[in-house]
Amino acid sequence: MPASPSTARAINDRLALRLLQQDGPLTATQLKTLTGLSRPTVADLVDRLQDAGLVRVVGESGSDRRGPNARLYGIVADRAHLAALDVRTDSVAVAVADLLGVTLAEATLPIGSDTGTRPAVERAVAMLERTARTAGTAPLHSVGIGAPGLIDPVTGELRNTAGLPAWHRGLVRELQARLPATVLVENETNLAAVAEHRIGAARDRDTFVLLWLGHGIGAAVMLDGKLRRGASGGAGEIGFLPVPGTAGVPSAVNCEGGFHSLVGSAAVCGLATDHGIQAGEPPTGGAQEQDPAAAFAVRAALRAGDAGGEAFLAALADRLAIGAASVVSVLDPGCLVLAGEVGRAGGVALAALVEERLARMSPLRTEVRAGTLGGGAVLRGGLFAARDAAQDALFGAGRHTP
Template sequence: MPASPSTARVINDRLALRLLQDEGPLTAGQLKELTGLSRPTVADLVERLQGSGLVEVVGESGAERRGPNAKLYGIVADRAHLAALDVRTDSVTVLVADLLGAPLAEAALPIGAEAGTGPAVERAVALLERTAKEAGAERLHSIGVGAPGLIDPATGELRDSTGLPAWHRELVPALGGRLSAAVLVENEVNLAAMAEHRLGAARGQSDFVLFWLGQGVGAAVFLDGKLRRGASGGAGEIGFLPVPGTGALPSATGCDGGFHALAGADAVVRLAAAHGLAAGAETLVREASGPFLDALAERIAIGAAAVVSVLDPGLIVLGGELGHAGGASLAARVRARLAALTPLGAEVRPSELGDRAVLRGALLAARDAAQDELFAP
């Protein structure tokens, strides 16, 4: 059954908006070529989108044709303002951007455990308010929040997790109430994987697993081009993965005997000490080489082999502070060791976005939410 004229207009408008988002400013002729629509249909949709305040003339292009210059149309970037938050156990970083995701202002603030729940929430919200004001954003449309811990798949809320600050759970409702914006919270590792999938080391990959290696360890799973959260929201909690070499087993209340005990930051520092090295984990991984890096790669490959054997993702991206610090050298070592542990082929790459991955992923989530609403009929 053919679409009704109104449905066809909606489909055409959203297609044109997505092209303007992905390709940048385009002429009517370029829109015609990319959409396959007729010239009158493109003229109508451009007029419609201009009338709705979503599209405007942003310049001219005359290089492709003789005669008068062709108008370039682009999305009205300041139609909505967005925010992204990277919430860590002891700090928060905020970024304010326009509808196209162009950064306008950014700030960070340490928030220690001594602050208390109420004051910590107030400091984080106030930081975002100041940053939005600096960016000239009178109102935020959508806010993406990346935080450690599990997200309840039924409610979309951050679960109460042992070892994480209580202010994390209070922050999301405080942001929505005070700023009257849509707030989306997601696990930090999942957001980092979303960013690597669209902007970084996993571009063009439908299947991959991001290994987050930092103070804690975790993973995000992409299969068939989609993020997989699992039935309880816990897909990728590889810190609890039982592995050889820890001398113990993890439990429902702690991952000390799991993969975390091999590859977490504290374990990396202890491994370095056994090799006569002393420094912070990130510095060690960035600057060390030889036997220490070989031993670390051996440990990471043990966890990677278990994941590859079950999921066969074809690609492992090493992210988090330690994965990014290790770069291509650590990735190559893990790849070589992994090839000896499993017959299933898997490429290993370092993160391309590094410390920015969570913030970039949170901004993508906020932008997608805003555009889905604004671009709807």
């Protein structure tokens, strides 16, 4: 059944806006070439998008042809402002950006284990509001929150999970109640996969599995360009995967004895100590200050380049391959991304070691890549989620414009 004229206009408008966002600014001629639409159709959609306040003239192209230069059209970046939160067990990080994804302000708030639920929530909300004011962007249109644990696939709420601070759920509820904005919650590893897919190591892959290596361990499954969350929202809870080499098996409320016990930060640090690797003290004042100790251990081993460092990295790759092989045998993703702070610290060297071991363990060929975004992937993914929500709301406005 052919699309109705209004549906066709909506599809064309969204296509043009995506191109302007990704590749803009663009001239009408460039939009015609990229969309395959006729010149009159492009002229109409440009007029519609300008009337809706989504696109404006931002300059002129330098053309070699005779006559006036062509107008360059660009997204109105300040039409909507977005925020993302990366909620960890002991901290909250926030980033505020415009509709083009340009980061305008960032902040991080440590939250001690002895902090009560109400004080933790109030401090985190205050930090978000302060950061938005600093960026000059209040009020916010959409907010994407990345948090550990399970997200209910029906309600979209963060479920009460053993081992996570009570203030996590309180923060989400408070933001949803207080902010005049769309507030979205997603598992942190899933957001990292979105970011690595959009701008990171998996840009050319629509099917891959991301293995998050940070303070904890997690996985995200991307199949045909879509996240797969599972029936209960728990797809990728690989820390609970029973594996050989641990002292026991995990339980429904504790992942100790599962894959987490082999490759969580504490386990990796213990392995480093066994091989004589001293991670040293984290630097102060930089982005790496928030990295887990395991990331420092991996970097120290790579810097050392001696027999002890090589043996540690080999043993770590052995452990990673054990869990990764189970994922590969079930999903056959063709690509595995070692993400998070530890994955980025290991880089191509650790990725190559894991790929070599997977090739010996499985007949399913799997390329292993190092994530490029590190711990910042969660914030980037949160901004993408917020931007997608804003686009759904704002880009849809143009479809009804006469």
